[in-house]
Amino acid sequence: MTTLVPVRSRIDWLGIVFAALLSLAIVGPLVVVGTWAFTEVWRYPNIIPQQFGFRFWGQTLGRADVWNALVLSLQLSTVVTLLSAVICLPAAYAFARMSFPGRNILFFSFLAGHAFPKFGLLVAIAAIFLQLNLIGTFWGVVLIQLVGTLMFMIWIPVAAFQAVDRRMEEAARDVGASPFRVFWSITLPQAGPTIAAAVLLSFVGTFYETEGAWLIGAPGIRTMPVLMISYINNQMVIQYGAVLSVLLWVPSFIALMFARRVIGGGAFARGFGG
Amino acid sequence: MSEVAKAAARPLMENAQSRRPLGLLLVAIPVFLMIWLVVWPAINAISRTIWRPDVDGNVGFDLSSYAFFFSDRYSLDNLAITLWTTLVCAILLLVICLPIALYLRFSRSRLSGYVQALAILPMFVPSIILAFAFIRVLGPNGMVDILFNAVGLPKIRTPYLTPWGPVIGLVWDNIPLTVLILLSGLGSVANQSIEAARDVGANALRVFRHIILPRISNSILVALSFSVLGIFSSFTLPYLLGPASPEMLGPFMQRTLREVQDPIGAMTQAVIAFGFCIVFGLFYVRSVARNQGK
Numbered sequence: 001m002t003t004l005v006p007v008r009s010r011i012d013w014l015g016i017v018f019a020a021l022l023s024l025a026i027v028g029p030l031v032v033v034g035t036w037a038f039t040e041v042w043r044y045p046n047i048i049p050q051q052f053g054f055r056f057w058g059q060t061l062g063r064a065d066v067w068n069a070l071v072l073s074l075q076l077s078t079v080v081t082l083l084s085a086v087i088c089l090p091a092a093y094a095f096a097r098m099s100f101p102g103r104n105i106l107f108f109s110f111l112a113g114h115a116f117p118k119f120g121l122l123v124a125i126a127a128i129f130l131q132l133n134l135i136g137t138f139w140g141v142v143l144i145q146l147v148g149t150l151m152f153m154i155w156i157p158v159a160a161f162q163a164v165d166r167r168m169e170e171a172a173r174d175v176g177a178s179p180f181r182v183f184w185s186i187t188l189p190q191a192g193p194t195i196a197a198a199v200l201l202s203f204v205g206t207f208y209e210t211e212g213a214w215l216i217g218a219p220g221i222r223t224m225p226v227l228m229i230s231y232i233n234n235q236m237v238i239q240y241g242a243v244l245s246v247l248l249w250v251p252s253f254i255a256l257m258f259a260r261r262v263i264g265g266g267a268f269a270r271g272f273g274g
Numbered sequence: 275m276s277e278v279a280k281a282a283a284r285p286l287m288e289n290a291q292s293r294r295p296l297g298l299l300l301v302a303i304p305v306f307l308m309i310w311l312v313v314w315p316a317i318n319a320i321s322r323t324i325w326r327p328d329v330d331g332n333v334g335f336d337l338s339s340y341a342f343f344f345s346d347r348y349s350l351d352n353l354a355i356t357l358w359t360t361l362v363c364a365i366l367l368l369v370i371c372l373p374i375a376l377y378l379r380f381s382r383s384r385l386s387g388y389v390q391a392l393a394i395l396p397m398f399v400p401s402i403i404l405a406f407a408f409i410r411v412l413g414p415n416g417m418v419d420i421l422f423n424a425v426g427l428p429k430i431r432t433p434y435l436t437p438w439g440p441v442i443g444l445v446w447d448n449i450p451l452t453v454l455i456l457l458s459g460l461g462s463v464a465n466q467s468i469e470a471a472r473d474v475g476a477n478a479l480r481v482f483r484h485i486i487l488p489r490i491s492n493s494i495l496v497a498l499s500f501s502v503l504g505i506f507s508s509f510t511l512p513y514l515l516g517p518a519s520p521e522m523l524g525p526f527m528q529r530t531l532r533e534v535q536d537p538i539g540a541m542t543q544a545v546i547a548f549g550f551c552i553v554f555g556l557f558y559v560r561s562v563a564r565n566q567g568k
Contacts, residue, residue: 012381012383012385014377014381015377015381015383015385015386015389016385018373018374018377018385018389019385019388019389019392022374022389022392022393023392025446026392026393026395026396026446026449027392027395028411028417029404029407029408029410029411029417030399030403030407032407032410032411032416032417033403033406033407033410036410044415044419044420044423045415045419045420045423045424046420047420047421047424087303087304087307088304090300091300091301091303091304091305093300094296094297094298094300094301095301098296098297098300099297100295100296100297100298100301101298102298103297106301106305108559108563109305109308110304110308111559111562111563112308112312112313112559113308113312114503114555114558114559114562115552115555115556115558115559116312116316116503116548116551116555117503117504117506117507117547117548117550117551117555118503118504118507119507119508119509119523119524119527119528119547120507120523120527120543120544120545120547120548120551121312121315121316121544123319123527123528123531123540123541123543123544124315124316124318124319124541124544125311125315126531126540127315127318127319127322127531127537127540127541128314128315128318130531130537143311144311146307147307147308147311147312150304150307150308154304208400208402210400210401210402210509210510211509211510211524214509214510214528215509215528215531215532218532225400225402228402228403228406229402229510229513229514231406232402232405232406232409232514233514238410241406242406242410245403245406245407248400248402248403249399249400249403252398252399252400253398255398
């Protein structure tokens, strides 16, 4: 708290302490996992591995369960994201631009899912799916993951549509452009990047969704995170999990790059109620 | 000019009228999904655990599943460990994130960008990878053991599979959003008011207590509500890092539903979780709605 009045000339000791502690606690564990992924032999108590190499990459990628899980995860994420975009984007446009009875209350009703502890709600949904025989099926997992994307895919695009300059649209209408033409040439290009970020984040979020997939999908549906759970619980070869972690982190990294614009400017934190 | 404006305005108005049903139609599917898969399951869980058929098949008011939960030693232990974990995580999150947020808000050094990037990084690390990393670092013969051994210290008592395992993992996981929410709250604290207070001789602690704290108390509550909602019924980290017994409510519900195959028991546990979180849930929703309304 000594930095309340910033003094430029002094060394930023507090910053150095924070940077060091956070590097240790947050980057440290990830570096250890990364090291394990490129390790062939690492016996306790050596500080660095005895032998580095790519042997376990070949072995991990050669496993049928890894490929099945990867294909399944990509299928699920694609289906969920497409469905979510198809049903949510028109709804977002309606919320942003049209007036209809109950508009506000319906808009805020999407918050309902966040008023409950998440896993409790998943269990309540699973109890219904049990009666509908959706447990252990592809579409059961699609439905539960779709619900997880709803609020995200409506609220961010609504903000995007609202940010579009109405005067440009009206000007286009004045010179005779059809409503569809206006939407295609004026509205979409302006709202597009933010919507694309929302779509990407929902794809990545679905890819990593673990709890719904495990609760609803097991044992038939084994996504990458579910496979990873079983590797953590009962796989003796540490490197399989490490290689999978590094592989799994790639989509997250892409999301990190793209999400910077959504997260920047505090808009993201406000969306969470900050 | 005004005629053109009128001519343009009129069809727009008429359109707005004629689009009324269209707007409802466009939002119908997501709203239906939300009611079917959020509102209905919650109502269904409550009603099916309260009105249950008796031995003759007559459905009547029956709280026996709740009576069982609150008289069963194992269930109560699980509830206690859940409450303990949530409380400890909330305190730790505040103790860790408030100084970071204060530093980020008021520092102008170049390091603050790096600190912020690190504080937000866990958001992009899936909890499943976090669990794996945790075991490799703090687990038996993990990195900490290796480093301690190298400098001649004894092995640590590993937090893996103890109640501290989920605590460490959940705090790690929740740092980014807590910092972001606190930081966004700190944005409303004006530099002038702090400078004014310092000019009249207030020290850092008094500035914090009397100027900063009152302005960000709402953000603190929002951040705490958000993390409590997430932590209370968390599943992945307690399941992978926590002890098998007592277990937190998340793994307990999952086991009751899928392994014991007792949906009524699982729904009872879910409703109890709803009950404990309802204050935080409503507060959180109210804050988000108010923020959006602005």
